[in-house]
Amino acid sequence: xxxxxxxxxxxxxxxxxxxxxxxxxxxxxxxxxxxxxxxxxxxxxxxxxxxxxxxxxxxxxxxxxxxxxxxxxxxxxxxxxxxxxxxxxxxxxxxxxxxxxxxxxxxxxxxxxxxxxxxxxxxxxxxxxxxxxxxxxxxxxxxxxxxxxxxxxxxxxxxxxxxxxxxx
Amino acid sequence: xxxxxxxxxxxxxxxxxxxxxxxxxxxxxxxxxxxxxxxxxxxxxxxxxxxxxxxxxxxxxxxxxxxxxxxxxxxxxxxxxxxxxxxxxxxxxxxxxxxxxxxxxxxxxxxxxxxxxxxxxxxxxxxxxxxxxxxxxxxxxxxxxxxxxxxxxxxxxxxxxxxxxxxxxxxxxxxxxxxxxx
Amino acid sequence: xxxxxxxxxxxxxxxxxxxxxxxxxxxxxxxxxxxxxxxxxxxxxxxxxxxxxxxxxxxxxxxxxxxxxxxxxxxxxxxxxxxxxxxxxxxxxxxxxxxxxxxxxxxxxxxxxxxxxxxxxxxxxxxxxxxxxxxxxxxxxxxxxxxxxxxxxxxxxxxxxxxxxxxxxxxxxxxxxxxxxxxxxxxxxxxxxxxxxxxxxxxxxxxxxxxxxxxxxxxxxxxxxxxxxxxxxxxxxxxxxxxxxxxxxxxxxxxxxxxxxxxxxxxxxxxxxxxxxxxxxxxxxxxxxxxxxxxxxxxxxxxxxxxxxxxxxxxxxxxxxxxxxxxxxxxxxxxxxxxxxxxxxxxxxxxxxxxxxxxxxxxxxxxxxxxxxxxx
Numbered sequence: 001x002x003x004x005x006x007x008x009x010x011x012x013x014x015x016x017x018x019x020x021x022x023x024x025x026x027x028x029x030x031x032x033x034x035x036x037x038x039x040x041x042x043x044x045x046x047x048x049x050x051x052x053x054x055x056x057x058x059x060x061x062x063x064x065x066x067x068x069x070x071x072x073x074x075x076x077x078x079x080x081x082x083x084x085x086x087x088x089x090x091x092x093x094x095x096x097x098x099x100x101x102x103x104x105x106x107x108x109x110x111x112x113x114x115x116x117x118x119x120x121x122x123x124x125x126x127x128x129x130x131x132x133x134x135x136x137x138x139x140x141x142x143x144x145x146x147x148x149x150x151x152x153x154x155x156x157x158x159x160x161x162x163x164x165x166x167x168x
Numbered sequence: 169x170x171x172x173x174x175x176x177x178x179x180x181x182x183x184x185x186x187x188x189x190x191x192x193x194x195x196x197x198x199x200x201x202x203x204x205x206x207x208x209x210x211x212x213x214x215x216x217x218x219x220x221x222x223x224x225x226x227x228x229x230x231x232x233x234x235x236x237x238x239x240x241x242x243x244x245x246x247x248x249x250x251x252x253x254x255x256x257x258x259x260x261x262x263x264x265x266x267x268x269x270x271x272x273x274x275x276x277x278x279x280x281x282x283x284x285x286x287x288x289x290x291x292x293x294x295x296x297x298x299x300x301x302x303x304x305x306x307x308x309x310x311x312x313x314x315x316x317x318x319x320x321x322x323x324x325x326x327x328x329x330x331x332x333x334x335x336x337x338x339x340x341x342x343x344x345x346x347x348x349x350x
Numbered sequence: 351x352x353x354x355x356x357x358x359x360x361x362x363x364x365x366x367x368x369x370x371x372x373x374x375x376x377x378x379x380x381x382x383x384x385x386x387x388x389x390x391x392x393x394x395x396x397x398x399x400x401x402x403x404x405x406x407x408x409x410x411x412x413x414x415x416x417x418x419x420x421x422x423x424x425x426x427x428x429x430x431x432x433x434x435x436x437x438x439x440x441x442x443x444x445x446x447x448x449x450x451x452x453x454x455x456x457x458x459x460x461x462x463x464x465x466x467x468x469x470x471x472x473x474x475x476x477x478x479x480x481x482x483x484x485x486x487x488x489x490x491x492x493x494x495x496x497x498x499x500x501x502x503x504x505x506x507x508x509x510x511x512x513x514x515x516x517x518x519x520x521x522x523x524x525x526x527x528x529x530x531x532x533x534x535x536x537x538x539x540x541x542x543x544x545x546x547x548x549x550x551x552x553x554x555x556x557x558x559x560x561x562x563x564x565x566x567x568x569x570x571x572x573x574x575x576x577x578x579x580x581x582x583x584x585x586x587x588x589x590x591x592x593x594x595x596x597x598x599x600x601x602x603x604x605x606x607x608x609x610x611x612x613x614x615x616x617x618x619x620x621x622x623x624x625x626x627x628x629x630x631x632x633x634x635x636x637x638x639x640x641x642x643x644x645x646x647x648x649x650x651x652x653x654x655x656x657x658x659x660x661x662x663x664x665x666x667x668x669x670x671x672x673x674x675x676x677x678x679x680x681x682x683x684x685x686x687x688x689x690x691x692x693x694x695x696x697x698x699x700x701x702x703x704x705x706x707x708x709x710x711x712x713x714x715x716x717x718x719x720x721x722x723x724x725x726x
Contacts, residue, residue, distance in 0.1 A: 033370055035377050035399060036722055037424040037505055040468070044494075047487030061372040077317045078299045079377060079398045082369055108417065110324050111409070112402025113306050113313050114298065121320050133505050192657025193678070194441045222570050224660065224671055226686035237673065237686075239660055243567070243581070246588050250660065270700070271570040271693040282404075297397040297725060307405055 013156035024067075025150040027056035028095075028143070031066045033086065035073025038100035041133040042072045050136035055143060063089040068146065071119045074102035074109055080122050087123045093153070095146055098125045099139065101132045108132070169247045171197045174213075181212055190252075198237070198250040206253050207263040210238065214268055218242040219249065222269035227279035229308050234260045234285055240269075255285065264290040282307040360385060369398045373476040373711050376721025380698070380710075387706045394695045400725040407685035412438055413511065413651045415682065420506040422670075422687055423723040425468060428454075428461040429665035431510040434685075436591065437661040437674040438512050441654050449642035450514030451593040456527070456635045457500060457509060458663075459628040463534070464490045465666040466621045466628075473618060473715035474545050477554060482545045489537055492530055499523055513646030524636045531633050538626060546622070555618065556609030559713040561701055563612070569697035572668020572690040574620040575717060578604035579612035585664035597634045599627045614716040621718070653680050667691055667718055691723035 034042055046052045046059070060066050063086045075083055087096070098119050101107030106117035116122060126149055129142040175189050178199070185205045191197035201209050213219040221241040228235040234255045241248040253262055264287035265272040276287040277296040284305035287293060295302065304311055316322055368379035377398035383391040403418050410418070419430035432454055439446065446454075471486035494504045499520055501509035509516055545551055561571070566579040576583060584601040586594040602623040604616035656678040662671040668690025677683040694717050702710060 031370075032372055036401075037421060039376075040424060040505060043468075044487060044491070047491065048484055049488075049491045074399065074401055076398060076400055077320060078400070079369065080320055081318070082398075086370060106324070108421075109401045109403075109406070112406050113311075113322075114400050114402045116320055117322065117324055135504065192655075192676075194443060194655040195657030195659035195676075198658065220567050223662070223669065224673055224686065224688040226673055226688075228675065228684050228686075239671075239673070243583055248660075250658075269570065270565075270568040271696045274692060274696040295397075297400040299397075306402065 013154075013160040016156035017154055018151070020155050021151045021153055024153075025147040028068050028146070028150070029058055029060050029066045030068040030070050031063055031086065031090075032059040032061050033070065033072070035071075035075060035079070036102065038072035038102070038133040041136060041139065042070065042099070045136040045139045050140060052143070055147075057143065063087075064091065066090060067094055069094065069096045069123075070099055071096065071103040071125075072099045074107065075116045075119050075122070076114050077116060078114075080116050083119065084122050095126045095149065096123055097127045097129060097142055097146060099129045099131075099142070100134060101130060104128050104130060169242075169245055169249075171199060171249060174217075174249045175199055177217065178209060178212070181216075182209070185209075196250060198252045201251050201253055203253045203255055203262050206236075206238070206251065207265065207268075209251065210240070210265055210268055213240060213249070218244055222265070222271055222275075223248060225265070225269075225272055225275035225279070227283040227285050227307070229283060230254075231309050233257055234283060236262055236279065236285060238265070260284060261286040261288055263288055266290055281305070284308065362390060367710075368395075373714065375472065375715070375719055376724075378695070378719070378721055378724065380714075382707070382710075384707070387708075389702055389705055389707065389710060392698055392702045392710070394698055396692075396695055396721075396724045398725065399721045401722070403726050404685055404687065407682050409681060411651050411680050412654060412682065415685070416510070417506065417508045419672075419687075420508055421722060422726055423665065423667070423689065423691075423720060424506055425465045425720060426461055426666040426670075427505070427507045428458045428509060429663050429670055431507065432458060432592070433661055433663040433665075433670050433672045434674075435510045435512055436663070437659050437672045438652070438654060440659045440661060441657055441674065441676055442512065442648065442652055444513050444646055444648050446514055446592075447643040447646055448593065448640050450644050450646070452635050452639040453500075453515050453519065453644060454510060455593060455597075456632055456639075457497075457507070457515075459631045459635070460493055460496065460527075462628045462666050463625050463632075464493045466625045469666075469715075469718045470541075470618065470621055473712075473718075474551075476711050476715040477551065479545055479548075479551070482541060485537075485541060485544065489534065492533075496523070496526060496530065499526070511645060511650070512652060513648040514644050516645070518644045524639070527632065527636050531629050534629055538622065541622075546619075552608055552615060554708075554712055555615035555716075556613055558614040558709045559701055559705055560610050560613040561697070565697065565701065566612070569700075570690075570693040571697060572693070573664065573666065574602075574617055574624060575668065575690075575694060577602060578617040578620045580604055585662060585669060589662070591661075591663065593635075596638075597631050599631050602627060614712050617716040617718075651680060653678070654682075662688070665690070667720070667723065668693075687726055689723040689726065691717075691719040694719050695724055 098104050103119045106115050109115040110117050127142050127145050131138050178187055188200040219240040219242045223241050224239040226237050236253045238251045279285045280293050281295040281297050363384045365382045369377040379395040381393045407415050419434040420427035422430045467486035467490050471483035474482040501507045561579050563579045563581045566576045582603050602620050604611045604620055609615045654676040656676055658675045660673045662669050671688035673686040675684040
C-alpha cells in the first residue's frame with residue numbers, strides 16, 4: 001500500500017511548487033541600489049515606457065525587505081565590503097542579478113586599479129546581463145530569466161523527499 | 169589680461185622671486201613659481217587683483233619630479249592664469265591653500281591620496297578616493313598593483329589582458345620637449 | 351522638574367548616511383553628528399565610485415579615451431565629450447566645421463534638458479512626490495529616442511570626435527526635434543501645476559540652507575548652484591566657445607522667488623528656467639543649421655604635439671574642465687578632470703550645520719551632485 005501512495009503522490013509536490021512559486025516570482029522586490037550609469041537605466045526601466053511595476057517589482061530601500069539584489073554599476077574595492085554586508089543582510093531566499101559590464105567583469109574600468117573585476121568575486125551571482133548600459137528591454141529579459149529561475153525552485157518536493165527518506 | 173601681463177604684475181610686486189613663463193610646443197603658457205613662494209603669490213593675486221575663484225588644483229607626476237598646478241580665475245576680468253610648482257621626489261611638500269580657497273581642501277586631499285604630495289598646514293590630510301588602508305600612490309608612474317585587497321583578487325580576465333601596460337617601465341618624455349620625428 | 355526639556359540629557363549621536371541610501375544621489379556618505387534632529391557637523395566621505403579614469407587616460411590612445419569621458423558624468427555625457435575634444439583640438443590647432451559645431455550644441459543642450467528633468471524629478475521624489483519623476487521620465491524617453499537617432503546610444507553617447515562629430519544627422523531628425531520642442535512647451539506648466547506651486551513643497555524649501563554668493567565663489571561652485579546664489583556667471587557667455595555667441599539666450603540667476611537668493615527653492619527654480627532657455631537654443635540651432643562637413647579632415651587617432659592646455663565647458667552641474675598634458679605621443683601624459691560636484695561636496699561641512707536632517711535631504715537633492723563626478 002505504502003509504495004503506491006509515494007509513487008502516485010509525487011505529482012502533487014510539483015504542482016504545489018508551481019503554485020508556491022507563481023506568486024513568489026510575480027512580486028519580486030529589489031533593492032534600490034544603483035552605483036553608476038546602469039542605475040539610470042534601471043530608473044528608466046522603472047519609468048513609464050518599460051514599466052517594472054507590471055511585473056510586481058517595487059524598489060525598497062532596506063535590504064531586509066527584498067528578494068533581489070541588482071548590482072547596477074561599477075563596484076570599487078572601497079564599496080565591495082558594503083555590498084557584501086548588504087547581501088548578508090538580505091533574508092533567504094535571495095537572488096542576485098549582475099547588470100552591466102562593470103558588474104560582470106569590471107567592464108571598461110577593469111584596466112584601472114580600483115574597480116573589482118566582476119562582482120562574482122564578492123557575492124554569488126544568478127544572472128549576468130551584458131551591456132554598457134543594457135537597454136530596458138534587455139533588463140526586462142534578465143528579470144524574466146530570474147523569474148524562470150524562481151519557477152524552478154523546489155520547496156514542496158524537498159519536503160516530500162525528506163518525508164519519504166524518513167518514513168522509508 | 170594675458171599671462172604676460174600677470175607675470176609683469178607679479179614681478180613688480182615680488183622683485184626677488186624668479187618667476188618664469190613657460191610654454192609647450194602647443195597649448196597655453198603657465199607661470200612657474202618657486203615652491204616656497206606660491207602662497208604669497210596666490211594671496212596677492214586673490215586680494216589685489218580679484219582672482220577669487222579656484223578652478224583647478226591638480227598634481228602631476230613628471231618622471232623627473234612632481235608638480236602641482238593651480239588655475240585661478242577672476243570673475244570680473246574674465247581671465248584665468250595657470251601657476252605651477254615643481255617639487256622633488258624626496259621631499260614633495262608645499263604650503264596648503266585651504267585658507268584662501270575653500271575647495272582647495274578636497275583638491276589637496278586628492279593630490280595627497282593619488283600622488284603623495286604633502287600640503288603643510290592642511291587641517292585634515294587623509295585619503296579621500298581610496299580606502300584608508302590602501303598602500304601606495306596610484307597616479308605615480310612607477311606604481312605597482314598589489315595582488316589582492318582584503319582577499320579580493322585583482323586578476324583580470326584573459327580577454328582584458330592589457331595591450332599596453334598600465335604601468336609602463338620606461339619613463340615618458342620630458343614636459344614640453346620636442347617629440348622624436350615630429 | 352521631571353519631564354521638562356531642561357531635565358533631559360542632551361548628547362550628540364554620530365549617524366551614518368550612506369553609501370547605500372535612497373536619497374544620496376549615488377554612493378556618497380555623510381557622517382552626521384546630530385543633537386536630536388539638528389545637525390552639528392557633517393563630514394562627507396567620497397571615493398566609493400573612484401574608477402581610476404585619470405590613470406586609464408595615461409595608457410589609452412586619445413580617441414580611445416572618449417568613451418571614458420562619457421562616464422565621468424553619465425547624465426551630461428555630451429559635455430564630457432565636448433570638453434575633451436576641445437582640449438585635443440586646441441593642442442592640434444584644428445578648427446571644427448560650423449555644421450559640426452551646431453550639431454554639438456544641439457546634442458549638448460538636449461542633454462542639459464534631460465539632465466534637469468532627472469534632477470528636478472529625483473529632487474521631488476526625495477521629498478516624497480513620486481509623480482513628477484515619472485512625468486520627467488516620459489519626456490526623457492522621447493529625447494532618448496532622438497539621441498539614439500543622433501549617435502546610436504541612449505546613455506553613454508561617444509558621439510564627438512576630434513574635429514567634429516562621428517556621424518551626420520539622419521533625414522527627418524530636425525523635424526522630430528522641433529516637434530518635441532513644441533510638445534515640451536506644454537510640459538513645464540503641467541510640471542509646475544503638479545509640484546512647484548504646492549504649498550508644502552515650497553514651505554520645505556524656502557530659507558533652507560542659503561548659500562551666499564561669497565560662499566559659492568569660495569568653494570568654486572558652478573552652474574545653477576552658483577547662479578542661484580546671485581552670481582551672474584556663465585561660461586557660455588563669459589568665455590565664449592563653440593558657436594554659443596550666435597544664439598540668443600538668457601542667463602538665469604536666482605531672484606529669491608518666495609524665499610531668499612541662494613536657498614534650496616532658488617536652485618530648483620533656476621534649473622526649471624534653464625530648461626526653457628536650453629529649448630530656445632536648440633530651436634535656434636536646428637532652424638539655423640548650415641550645410642557642410644560634419645567632421646574635419648584629421649586623423650582619427652592623431653599624434654598630438656607636446657604641451658598643456660585647460661579647456662572648460664558649461665556642463666549641467668557647473669564647470670567641467672579638462673587639464674590635458676601631452677608629451678608628443680599618441681597617448682595623453684596626464685588628463686586631470688575638474689568637476690563641479692567635487693567642489694560642491696567640499697562646501698557641505700560649512701553650510702549645513704544648524705539645519706535638520708530633513709533639510710539635508712532637500713538640500714542634497716538641490717545641489718544635484720552625482721557620485722561619478724565626485725570620484726571620477
